[in-house]
Amino acid sequence: MFAGAVAVGWVCHGGGAVVAATVSGLALPPGLSEFYSHGVGAIAMKLKMANVYLLTVVLILGAAVYAVQYQSENPSASQQTSARPLFPQVDEASINSLTLETQTRSLSFERDENGVWRMTEPENAVANQASVAYLANLVATGTSDRTLTINADELDTYGLDQPLATLTFAQTGKEPRTVVMGTYNFNRTALYALIDPPATLEGELSVLLVSPDFETAVTRPTGEWTEPEAATESPTEAPTDATDPTEGSAEEPIEAPAETPSAESPNEESPSSEGDSEPQ
Structure with missing residues (x-):
């Protein structure tokens, strides 16, 4: 068109x-x-x-x-609290036993009458004092500034259904206390933890965020929990072995003058033998 x-x-x-x-x-x-x-x-x-x-x-x-x-x-304002001790009125010196359980091992430590830490499980040995004291100090001085309220069916979200470690400690005349450590939070600035959890985990539970230093303290290799006794004894034996040859060598010059009179005795006997021959 x-x-x-x-x-x-x-x-x-x-x-x-x-x-x-x-x-x-x-x-x-x-x-x-x-x-x-x-x-x-x-x-x-x-x-x-x-x-x-x-x-x-x-x-x-x-x-x-x-x-x-x-x-x-980030919990709401009602869930946040100021930093507070994990275990109020607990100091390092009052702790006399520690038991550390993970998915692969169980370690136990006790203080002896001299205040020295000793491993009692899985072997009986002198414990590495620095390693055990570091763990005991974390328990006594640890704090938390955040608390979450969760349901028991959410434990796996926080790694508390198969915890990283369970630490139990005791004080003289008091009930044992327990801290259960789970996974890291989203930015890896803290670990989720349960403090003195009930025997049966059900209903609502309070989860605290604790220092990541706990992971360093509980994941040490087993060899770092005991003192290397064999290595510390060998230097002490070396000086004793070294002094024995010195003492023996010092005595030899003293014995040498003592033998000189016996060397002169033949010279003294020779005149007497000549005197006996003169009458003949």
């Missing part, structure tokens, strides 16, 4: 749409011209509004995801 060609191009720019119509060889009727000027403009406006709605939805979803993750890793 029309002799000519109509080309329509869509160009997206700035979240909206610009419609370009190129008409060759014909003059558009008024109705068709009005369609291009109003209808296409309305379509462009709808596309622009759709982009605005889509951007709004994305921002809302992003904010919701951030809020959920932040809430899960």
Whole structure:
């Protein structure tokens, strides 16, 4: 009907749409011209509004995801407390026994009457005093500034269903105390822990965040928990062996002058033998 060609191009720019119509060889009727000027403009406006709605939805979803993750890793103000001791009124000197249990081993230590730490399990030996004292000091001075309330069915989330370690210590005349250590928090600044948990883990439980130094203290190789006695005894024997040859060599010069009279005795006997021969 029309002799000519109509080309329509869509160009997206700035979240909206610009419609370009190129008409060759014909003059558009008024109705068709009005369609291009109003209808296409309305379509462009709808596309622009759709982009605005889509951007709004994305921002809302992003904010919701951030809020959920932040809430899960950072307890509310009602759950946060100021730093407080893990075990109030416990000092290192009052601890007289420690038992450390992990998934692969069990170690026990006791102080003797001289205050020296000794390993009692898995062997009887003098303990490495620095290693045991470091662990006892963490127990006595450890603090926590955050407490979470969780359900017992969430223990695996905090690594407390198969704990990193369970530490039990005792004081004279008092009930044993226990700290159960789980996994790290999301930024590895603390370990999740249970303090004196009930025998049956059910219902709501209080989880504390404790220093990551506990991991260093409880994951030492077994050889670092005892003193290397053989290595410490060998230097003490060396001086005793070295003094024996010295004493023997010092006595030899003293005996040498004592033998000189026996050497002179033949000379003294020779005149007597000559005197006996003169009467003949």
